[in-house]
Amino acid sequence: MGAALIAPGILHRFSISSSATGFRRSVLVHVYADKADVVRSAQNYGMAVDSAGAITNSFGYRHPAPEHMRHMAVIRLAESQLDSNTLAHEVTHAALHIYFADCCKWESRARAHIDGANEELAYLVGDLTGSLHFELRKRGYFISSDSY
Numbered sequence: 001m002g003a004a005l006i007a008p009g010i011l012h013r014f015s016i017s018s019s020a021t022g023f024r025r026s027v028l029v030h031v032y033a034d035k036a037d038v039v040r041s042a043q044n045y046g047m048a049v050d051s052a053g054a055i056t057n058s059f060g061y062r063h064p065a066p067e068h069m070r071h072m073a074v075i076r077l078a079e080s081q082l083d084s085n086t087l088a089h090e091v092t093h094a095a096l097h098i099y100f101a102d103c104c105k106w107e108s109r110a111r112a113h114i115d116g117a118n119e120e121l122a123y124l125v126g127d128l129t130g131s132l133h134f135e136l137r138k139r140g141y142f143i144s145s146d147s148y
């Protein structure tokens, strides 16, 4: 067995979910020790990446029957890059795939514009979320995970 076939060490594995589109959709999350493990894991999935602190593989919108999918995406995070900017960036990718599958559908012309790989939108949401988090924390606010 070659080195590329050895699964990189996953420190944590869990799923997150939302029913915002009217369907319960879940996303699998893997946390790795470092960026090299994230890259190796993505390469094992056939992604051509050289370096990354976080990566999202999304499957939902490409699947003919997304309702049968257990997870619509896998978010891979490096422990060394767990910040609100990165989390928001990767969640945006996963959310775009779910949004497309549930709200646009494959036949939609929006497919030309919303394919989940929309880096500009992911960076916009990540950068703005990271900056907002930073400014609020600087002013003494604690940012909870939700407001329920």
Ligand SMILES: [Zn+2]
Pocket (backbone or CB within 6 Å): 089, 093, 119, 122
């Ligand atoms: Zn991205």
